[in-house]
Amino acid sequence: MSESRVESELKAALDEVYRLAPWLLSKSMAAVRSARPRRQGWAWIAGLAAILLAITSSAFLVYVRHTSNQSRDASVNASFLPKPIPQPITRTSPGAQVAWLSIQSQNQQSSAIAVDLNGRVVGRIDQPADSYGLWRSADGATLYDIRPDQIAAYSAIDGKAQRTYLRESGTVVDGAFSPDGHWLAIIVLGTNLELDLIDLRSGSSQVLQVTRDLDANLPGMHCGPRPNCASSVVWGLVMFSPDSMRIFTLTDWGGPLRLSAFSVANARLAQSATALDGQGRRFPSCGGPAMAAKILAAGNTLVAFCHSDGAVWFFNLTKLTNIGVVQSKQDNPFWLSPIFTPDGQLLYLHQWPSFGDTMQVVDIAKRKLLGPVATPTDTAQSGPFAWMVTNAYAGEVASTVPVSPDGLKLYTATLNGVMVLRIPDLKPLARLASGFKASEVWISGDGQTIYATADDGKLVAVMRAGGGDPRLTSIPAPASRFIASEHG
Amino acid sequence: METAQEQLLIARAKQGDVEAFEAILRPSINAAHRFACGLLHDPDLAEDAVQEASVRAWRKFGRLRVGSTFLPWFLGIVARQCRDQMRRPWWRVIRTAHTQRMNHGLPEDAALRRAMLREALGELTERERQVLILRLYLDLPWSDVASVAGLTEAGARTRYYRGLERLRFSQGYGEVKT
Numbered sequence: 001m002s003e004s005r006v007e008s009e010l011k012a013a014l015d016e017v018y019r020l021a022p023w024l025l026s027k028s029m030a031a032v033r034s035a036r037p038r039r040q041g042w043a044w045i046a047g048l049a050a051i052l053l054a055i056t057s058s059a060f061l062v063y064v065r066h067t068s069n070q071s072r073d074a075s076v077n078a079s080f081l082p083k084p085i086p087q088p089i090t091r092t093s094p095g096a097q098v099a100w101l102s103i104q105s106q107n108q109q110s111s112a113i114a115v116d117l118n119g120r121v122v123g124r125i126d127q128p129a130d131s132y133g134l135w136r137s138a139d140g141a142t143l144y145d146i147r148p149d150q151i152a153a154y155s156a157i158d159g160k161a162q163r164t165y166l167r168e169s170g171t172v173v174d175g176a177f178s179p180d181g182h183w184l185a186i187i188v189l190g191t192n193l194e195l196d197l198i199d200l201r202s203g204s205s206q207v208l209q210v211t212r213d214l215d216a217n218l219p220g221m222h223c224g225p226r227p228n229c230a231s232s233v234v235w236g237l238v239m240f241s242p243d244s245m246r247i248f249t250l251t252d253w254g255g256p257l258r259l260s261a262f263s264v265a266n267a268r269l270a271q272s273a274t275a276l277d278g279q280g281r282r283f284p285s286c287g288g289p290a291m292a293a294k295i296l297a298a299g300n301t302l303v304a305f306c307h308s309d310g311a312v313w314f315f316n317l318t319k320l321t322n323i324g325v326v327q328s329k330q331d332n333p334f335w336l337s338p339i340f341t342p343d344g345q346l347l348y349l350h351q352w353p354s355f356g357d358t359m360q361v362v363d364i365a366k367r368k369l370l371g372p373v374a375t376p377t378d379t380a381q382s383g384p385f386a387w388m389v390t391n392a393y394a395g396e397v398a399s400t401v402p403v404s405p406d407g408l409k410l411y412t413a414t415l416n417g418v419m420v421l422r423i424p425d426l427k428p429l430a431r432l433a434s435g436f437k438a439s440e441v442w443i444s445g446d447g448q449t450i451y452a453t454a455d456d457g458k459l460v461a462v463m464r465a466g467g468g469d470p471r472l473t474s475i476p477a478p479a480s481r482f483i484a485s486e487h488g
Numbered sequence: 489m490e491t492a493q494e495q496l497l498i499a500r501a502k503q504g505d506v507e508a509f510e511a512i513l514r515p516s517i518n519a520a521h522r523f524a525c526g527l528l529h530d531p532d533l534a535e536d537a538v539q540e541a542s543v544r545a546w547r548k549f550g551r552l553r554v555g556s557t558f559l560p561w562f563l564g565i566v567a568r569q570c571r572d573q574m575r576r577p578w579w580r581v582i583r584t585a586h587t588q589r590m591n592h593g594l595p596e597d598a599a600l601r602r603a604m605l606r607e608a609l610g611e612l613t614e615r616e617r618q619v620l621i622l623r624l625y626l627d628l629p630w631s632d633v634a635s636v637a638g639l640t641e642a643g644a645r646t647r648y649y650r651g652l653e654r655l656r657f658s659q660g661y662g663e664v665k666t
Contacts, residue, residue: 003652003656006605006652006655006656006659007624007652009601009602009605010605010609010620010624010625010655011624011625012598012602013602013603013605013606013609014522014525014526014606014621014625016599016602016606017525017526017529017530017531017606018521018522018525018526018531019525019531021521021531021535024517024518024521024535024538024539025510025513025514025517027535027539028513028517028538028539028542028543029506029510029513029542031539031540031542031543032506032509032510032542032543032546033506
């Protein structure tokens with residue numbers, strides 16, 4: 001065996017025992033932050049005594065929690081988290097109270113049906129085969145069918161067609177509605193990557209090119225004989241600031257990441273700044289095609305979640321700089337669902353029950369992570385978050401975030417109804433539709449009505465948020481998901 | 489990380505700035521983890537070792553000499569932590585002797601051959617093992633390899649090639665040069 005062969009074999013042998021640990025920095029820093037200064041020699045006895053005391057206390061607490069049903073309150077952990085700020089209820093139009101569900105017909109045609117507060121099917125939209133999908137407006141009153149060269153608008157009350165808008169042709173990379181309902185921004189990959197800003201009132205649009213890197217990394221993507229997928233694929237997100245006056249795009253996050261800012265002041269689209277990894281700034285990268293992001297803190301902070309490695313990025317939008325990364329614990333890509341609370345204070349990261357059913361929470365202001373906390377599987381079991389559910393689906397990605405519009409409660413589907421959990425500590429407050437095997441939950445715009453699909457997708461349960469018997473509605477074809485305002 | 493920037497962060501961290509320490513640790517953590525994996529052959533134990541080494545580094549940060557770079561100093565702490573960790577569970581050091589020779593031409597033997605190579609790596613002297621991993625696996629410059637292992641550059645090179653020879657011999661080829 002030659003020397004070089006031993007070297008290459010040894011590298012391979014060492015690779016076999018190496019496993020990426022993207023959470024290691026945050027884990028290590030958590031240990032560093034909690035580490036006390038080095039003890040003096042004389043103090044070791046005191047340290048030992050403290051450890052013994054801690055162990056004894058922990059054992060006592062565990063004993064007490066296991067023996068007392070009164071100990072489920074998670075107030076100890078809640079003390080680390082900020083209290084939620086009640087949000088005003090703004091989606092009060094009749095259309096915003098009607099649930100829309102995607103269904104798959106027998107001929108594989110994509111359609112959506114509407115179910116109203118009384119459990120009646122009140123509308124249907126059949127989408128053409130080349131539709132990119134149905135998006136729901138920020139106020140919940142309109143649905144938009146994104147087609148190759150136009151956008152069709154429908155009333156959310158009954159699905160009646162309202163009007164069409166022209167759009168730039170090309171592949172839709174991402175889109176966002178402005179919170180004030182005035183604009184729809186889409187980033188489109190045609191010959192170039194473009195930001196198309198459509199005025200939903202007048203139908204006019206403005207287009208600006210978004211700079212992209214033709215050599216951008218797209219980890220895991222293969223495009224046949226072509227050397228680089230970047231000619232046909234772009235990873236990108238578009239977001240509005242809460243005041244609807246600014247737009248931000250996050251593109252090429254496989255690296256080098258680019259963060260661009262646009263202004264919509266005086267109804268005129270203009271690029272105001274761009275920042276690129278490596279050019280005076282250090283940005284993180286995300287090794288997969290999916291990210292979820294939200295602009296928080298009065299429009300000054302962008303928080304982005306990488307589905308590939310579970311990292312949470314923080315950007316200062318005034319300076320377009322990365323101000324931190326919090327590494328959550330995610331054993332495999334896409335196991336966590338990000339749920340932003342409407343007040344912008346917390347980001348819950350829920351691991352799907354089939355992958356272990358845990359919850360982590362990020363305090364946005366402090367950029368601190370709590371958890372992961374395992375969901376107890378026995379109602380007699382207590383845990384830091386004191387859940388009493390056996391299965392808690394917190395929705396998929398940000399598309400169906402089951403947080404109440406006032407930001408005070410989280411609704412989770414379980415195999416025994418819908419649990420109402422208090423934010424921030426997730427203390428169970430109530431169980432709705434007991435016995436109903438729920439799969440997904442959607443909350444009406446005013447927060448008064450809760451809709452849940454059955455786990456086989458064939459039934460929808462409609463119930464009042466305050467309790468009472470649910471109305472069950474059969475739907476013509478199995479539902480795949482709710483169409484929520486977050487445009488999933 | 490540029491030297492001037494690192495020195496600035498080191499100065500801040502010496503004054504107790506934990507954010508500066510994190511900024512220094514960030515670019516070194518993966519190398520440290522790979523190093524620990526190479527020494528311990530167990531990614532979970534390696535994570536523990538790096539985490540513990542991070543705390544040790546923070547506590548002993550005042551001892552990092554002005555003008556020194558962080559990575560070799562930190563890897564030295566990781567090496568000591570790994571050594572401590574290997575000492576703790578005594579049953580881990582019990583090894584079985586090689587009982588068979590491999591047919592090196594068969595691809596299905598590759599996994600077993602690599603396992604035997606790791607075992608052989610574990611039988612090298614501590615410094616030989618460190619030097620091999622640092623140079624071969626982490627691709628560190630000789631000066632850093634020597635610094636971590638507490639050797640001169642020439643000493644590090646000697647141990648590297650001696651270690652390779654021992655591995656070759658362990659796999660059934662060649663003789664040990666002394």
